Amino acid sequence: MATIGKDIEKAATLLRAGNLIGLPTETVYGLAGNGLDCVAISAIYATKQRPATNPLILHVASMEMLMRLVSNVSEVAYKIIDAYWPGPLTLLLPKSDLVPACVNAGLPHVAIRFPKHGLCNSLLQILDFPLAAPSANPYTYISPTAAWHVQKMLGGKIPYILDGGVCDVGIESTIVGFDGDTPIIYRKGAISPEEIEALVGRVAVYEGNETLAPGMHKKHYCPTTPVRLVKDIDELKELQAKTKNLGFISLGVNPGFIATSNFISLGNAGATKEAARNIYNAMHQLDDMQLDVMAIMALPEDGVGAALNDRLMRAAELVD
Ligand code: TXA
Ligand code: MG
Secondary structure, three states: OOEEOOHHHHHHHHHHOOOOOOEEEOOOOEEEEOOOHHHHHHHHHHHHHHOOOOOOOEEEEHHHHHHEEEEEOOHHHHHHHHHHHOOEEEEEEEOOOOOOOOOOOOOOOEEEOOOOOOHHHHHHEEEEEEEEEOOOOOOOOOOOOOHHHHHHHHHOOOOOEEEEOOOOOOOOOOEEEEEEEEEEEEEEOOOOOHHHHHOOOEEEEEEOOOOOOOHHHOOOOOOOOOEEEEHHHHHHHHHHHHOOEEEEOOOOOOOOOOHHEEEEEEEOOOOOOHHHHHHHHHHHHOOOOOEEEEEEEOOOOOOOOHHHHHHHHHHHOOOO
């Protein structure tokens, strides 16, 4: 299994030698390697069993590093950077010649993120290369939000997990690309389309297919246990009646008819931000219990709720 610790010098030494590590960020844990080294990058794809046609995000901790990786930053992109970096937001920008095709599937754009996590940023600052880091889960499985999630899923395949505690945001970054000057939201996250719209004017939410946005494939965030997204207590009752061993995740308290050990609360009713922080941990916990079905109550659509429901739809394989 991997060693778990807080030693950024050790992490840096491993990364410089071409190894992969588990990397904490404020969104989810990443599986990180040297983002300019195609050997490390192919190890990331192999470790995750992810197709190499699905590009990776490069993580930076300075504007200098950003400028080495992109050929242009538009005025609109600068505004978004000013407002949200460091933070849970990834930008798709035209790549520079330094970015190898192996990291972004040969596309003209590269995904860049400047995380807001102390240990992660301290590590990035002592490296002279960006870190390529997809979420540290096997392809299509639930993302990790704690070191033990990474250990459980990939610990046998990597030497070290940098332990940055439980991720504060809890779901993956908002991904923003551009069509001319119009921001396009490719993946919803803690920073909502409305917030970006308030900052720079009209935005569009991408609703195209997987070929154009590789990350938007329908099977995603899936535990081994089948997930059912329920709208209300009646639907949950119906499901309970035909399921031997049912798990249930929701905001608020146990409706009463679910076994105490099978119920996980995401926080107080209406607290979508707290729900985001807790959702993947709840799914990891229930998935370790060999249940027949994991039911999850759809969340209110306000704040980060829409981004959460989007992920739950994919976990329940309801997106086509
Ligand atoms: O919060 C996050 O973004 C986390 C942490 C570790 O930073 N990372 C993450 O990476 O979620 P990943 O690989 O699991 O998801 C990145 C998504 C993928 O769906 C990928 O297809 C999409 O971003 N993506 C990356 N580069 C792209 C590009 N050039 N064009 C379109 N989509 C891209
Ligand atoms: Mg992922």
